[in-house]
Amino acid sequence: AKSRFWETWDRVNQHFGETFAQLFPGGKAWLELTGEGSALSRDIEFVVHPPGKRTRPIELLSGGERALTALAFMFALYKEKAGPLCILDEVDAPLDDANTSRFLDMLDSFSKKTQYVVVTHNRFTMSKASRLLGVTMDKGVSKLVSVQLSEGGAQKVS
Amino acid sequence: AKSRFWETWDRVNQHFGETFAQLFPGGKAWLELTGEGSALSRDIEFVVHPPGKRTRPIELLSGGERALTALAFMFALYKEKAGPLCILDEVDAPLDDANTSRFLDMLDSFSKKTQYVVVTHNRFTMSKASRLLGVTMDKGVSKLVSVQLSEGGAQKVS
Amino acid sequence: MFLKRIEIQGFKSFAEKTVFELGQGMTAVVGPNGCGKSNVVEAVRWVLGEQRPSTLRTKAMGDVIFSGSSGCGPVSLAQVTLVLDNSLRPLPIDTDEVSLSRRLYKDGQSRYLLNMRSCMLKDIKGVLYNSGLGAPEYAIMQREMIDILLANKGNERRLLLEEAA
Amino acid sequence: MFLKRIEIQGFKSFAEKTVFELGQGMTAVVGPNGCGKSNVVEAVRWVLGEQRPSTLRTKAMGDVIFSGSSGCGPVSLAQVTLVLDNSLRPLPIDTDEVSLSRRLYKDGQSRYLLNMRSCMLKDIKGVLYNSGLGAPEYAIMQREMIDILLANKGNERRLLLEEAA
Ligand SMILES: Nc1ncnc2c1ncn2[C@@H]1O[C@H](COP(=O)(O)OP(=O)(O)OP(=O)(O)O)[C@@H](O)[C@H]1O
Numbered sequence: 001a002k003s004r005f006w007e008t009w010d011r012v013n014q015h016f017g018e019t020f021a022q023l024f025p026g027g028k029a030w031l032e033l034t035g036e037g038s039a040l041s042r043d044i045e046f047v048v049h050p051p052g053k054r055t056r057p058i059e060l061l062s063g064g065e066r067a068l069t070a071l072a073f074m075f076a077l078y079k080e081k082a083g084p085l086c087i088l089d090e091v092d093a094p095l096d097d098a099n100t101s102r103f104l105d106m107l108d109s110f111s112k113k114t115q116y117v118v119v120t121h122n123r124f125t126m127s128k129a130s131r132l133l134g135v136t137m138d139k140g141v142s143k144l145v146s147v148q149l150s151e152g153g154a155q156k157v158s
Numbered sequence: 159a160k161s162r163f164w165e166t167w168d169r170v171n172q173h174f175g176e177t178f179a180q181l182f183p184g185g186k187a188w189l190e191l192t193g194e195g196s197a198l199s200r201d202i203e204f205v206v207h208p209p210g211k212r213t214r215p216i217e218l219l220s221g222g223e224r225a226l227t228a229l230a231f232m233f234a235l236y237k238e239k240a241g242p243l244c245i246l247d248e249v250d251a252p253l254d255d256a257n258t259s260r261f262l263d264m265l266d267s268f269s270k271k272t273q274y275v276v277v278t279h280n281r282f283t284m285s286k287a288s289r290l291l292g293v294t295m296d297k298g299v300s301k302l303v304s305v306q307l308s309e310g311g312a313q314k315v316s
Numbered sequence: 317m318f319l320k321r322i323e324i325q326g327f328k329s330f331a332e333k334t335v336f337e338l339g340q341g342m343t344a345v346v347g348p349n350g351c352g353k354s355n356v357v358e359a360v361r362w363v364l365g366e367q368r369p370s371t372l373r374t375k376a377m378g379d380v381i382f383s384g385s386s387g388c389g390p391v392s393l394a395q396v397t398l399v400l401d402n403s404l405r406p407l408p409i410d411t412d413e414v415s416l417s418r419r420l421y422k423d424g425q426s427r428y429l430l431n432m433r434s435c436m437l438k439d440i441k442g443v444l445y446n447s448g449l450g451a452p453e454y455a456i457m458q459r460e461m462i463d464i465l466l467a468n469k470g471n472e473r474r475l476l477l478e479e480a481a
Numbered sequence: 482m483f484l485k486r487i488e489i490q491g492f493k494s495f496a497e498k499t500v501f502e503l504g505q506g507m508t509a510v511v512g513p514n515g516c517g518k519s520n521v522v523e524a525v526r527w528v529l530g531e532q533r534p535s536t537l538r539t540k541a542m543g544d545v546i547f548s549g550s551s552g553c554g555p556v557s558l559a560q561v562t563l564v565l566d567n568s569l570r571p572l573p574i575d576t577d578e579v580s581l582s583r584r585l586y587k588d589g590q591s592r593y594l595l596n597m598r599s600c601m602l603k604d605i606k607g608v609l610y611n612s613g614l615g616a617p618e619y620a621i622m623q624r625e626m627i628d629i630l631l632a633n634k635g636n637e638r639r640l641l642l643e644e645a646a
């Protein structure tokens with residue numbers, strides 16, 4: 001089990017460097033095990049270098065940088081073992097336009113192996129979807145509605 | 159001090175009902191003191207009714223509903239005593255278009271007494287601002303840039 | 317495509333039976349604040365066997381049953397069904413479609429069903445074991461998870477890494 | 482208008498002196514992820530006397546000093562200045578403009594200045610006492626505060642209510 005852990009670790013570490021660089025062009029990142037004890041009990045640390053910046057405590061990252069780092073980690077795991085289904089709930093909310101675009105490109109490259117369902121308020125994300133499922137609330141009861149994308153965002157189809 | 163607390167309490171409670179109804183048309187909300195002990199040590203509870211819904215544990219509220227509730231509380235306090243300066247950092251991120259619009263209308267009505275500085279990625283919010291201050295990062299150093307609002311969002315002025 | 321559709325009835329704000337048809341490619345779920353989108357995500361988490369009410373924004377599991385509104389009285393049963401495409405037999409069951417259901421009754425009774433037959437949670441987990449859907453947190457990422465993953469106070473990073481191993 | 486401008490130098494990502502001119506009406510601060518917008522908000526919180534490094538996303542206060550990047554070496558001083566319009570004398574100081582500054586040196590030395598004269602934090606707090614700027618959390622609301630206010634684990638709601646009383 002332990003050698004299998006290290007093989008997985010090395011590959012995921014490489015994947016993480018790749019996914020991070022795709023979301024942060026010119027950036028670098030890797031994983032480290034902190035502390036003591038067996039490999040299977042030590043903490044996993046993200047060591048993260050957005051382009052041009054020095055590695056700092058991860059708490060100093062901005063809201064958008066934190067979201068991209070978490071997404072880079074998830075995508076790195078999916079490069080190792082793709083889940084058949086992945087549901088994302090407003091993970092694009094903190095991203096600016098350029099980062100939303102990089103995120104959507106990455107999502108697209110992973111969607112051969114994984115079926116993605118994305119809850120979003122972001123028009124750009126909506127424009128890249130194969131279908132839109134609209135939800136509305138009517139007197140405290142949720143209902144499905146047909147929607148289509150227009151200038152003003154997703155609109156109910158009457 | 160105690161009677162002054164109750165006078166403030168009554169007024170803020172009324173303000174909260176008004177600001178909540180403005181952000182959630184048809185909704186109701188008020189404040190309650192929970193537990194025992196002196197008025198000055200008991201917990202303040204938000205009792206919140208979005209339109210058409212029953213009062214539930216506040217944890218069940220959606221991301222956008224939570225943001226609006228927190229904003230309704232802050233605006234209620236400012237109705238009691240307006241701060242001269244108020245800085246908001248991405249509080250509009252979880253809001254849909256209709257709620258962003260209600261939030262901006264409320265901001266506008268409060269901006270006679272309060273100078274607002276709003277950090278945002280939201281184009282609608284940008285369109286309502288008196289000025290845009292652009293920030294960019296150049297090799298890990300933050301700098302001020304001139305920006306103007308265009309079709310694609312805030313653009314640097316070359 | 318793996319997930320064909322999600323059927324939600326009596327779960328949180330979905331008082332009436334609501335069917336979400338999915339398909340190939342990316343599906344976007346959209347709507348105004350508070351309309352029920354995150355409730356759909358939590359419905360999937362729930363039917364995959366989530367046991368902690370806190371991940372569903374509730375204190376007690378019974379809170380996921382629709383508790384009434386101005387448009388509809390309370391109901392006594394919450395039910396969520398996932399219908400999966402098994403035509404290439406990714407799951408160890410010999411049917412072209414596999415349905416997973418979970419029910420919770422107001423009296424606290426709880427049931428799982430596999431192809432509409434009653435079973436135990438461990439049977440569902442067994443069927444999903446190597447499919448990549450065995451751990452709800454591997455398949456579902458909500459906004460709050462970003463802060464949890466970055467704060468690293470628990471061992472979420474390790475649990476996810478082990479799921480990928 | 483109350484706040485005329487914010488001057489930031491050596492604080493977090495603002496290696497070089499940067500001046501933000503404000504004015505009447507609502508000002509929007511915009512830019513890509515990670516460019517420094519929240520750092521501006523934290524700069525204002527800091528100069529108003531914030532003492533807890535955790536509200537500035539750091540473990541130690543010294544971390545707010547620009548620590549170097551590929552474009553600029555580290556600096557040894559962080560300084561933030563607010564210039565306030567006092568022409569209607571909202572503050573108990575007899576000048577048309579009032580400037581508040583805070584400095585932190587790499588060796589840990591910390592200074593506050595009022596109209597460019599050295600003073601104590603309590604002097605700044607005294608000047609701001611009834612102005613509505615005495616409590617940084619009353620003037621500043623960041624995204625994280627929404628969760629804190631709703632979770633109600635501490636007594637944030639009460640502190641804010643007392644500030645309004
Ligand atoms: N047991 C229940 N019975 C009835 N309604 C419920 C129940 N549990 C939750 N709700 C309602 O569901 C709503 C929240 O829905 P949800 O979180 O899915 O919204 P959302 O579409 O994700 O919104 P946002 O865009 O703001 O994130 C709340 O208004 C809440 O009152």
Ligand SMILES: Nc1ncnc2c1ncn2[C@@H]1O[C@H](COP(=O)(O)OP(=O)(O)OP(=O)(O)O)[C@@H](O)[C@H]1O
Pocket residue numbers: 050053056060061062063064065094298492493494512513514515516517518519520521544545546547548549550
């Ligand atoms: N002491 C420091 N020295 C140099 N850079 C720093 C320092 N502290 C923080 N930073 C940098 O500041 C950046 C974060 O800036 P900030 O949080 O203001 O971004 P933002 O504009 O709010 O982005 P977002 O839109 O994603 O919220 C981080 O990349 C971090 O590396």
Ligand SMILES: [Mg+2]
Pocket residue numbers: 220221222353354355
């Ligand atoms: Mg939601």
Ligand SMILES: [Mg+2]
Pocket residue numbers: 062063064518519520
């Ligand atoms: Mg920020």
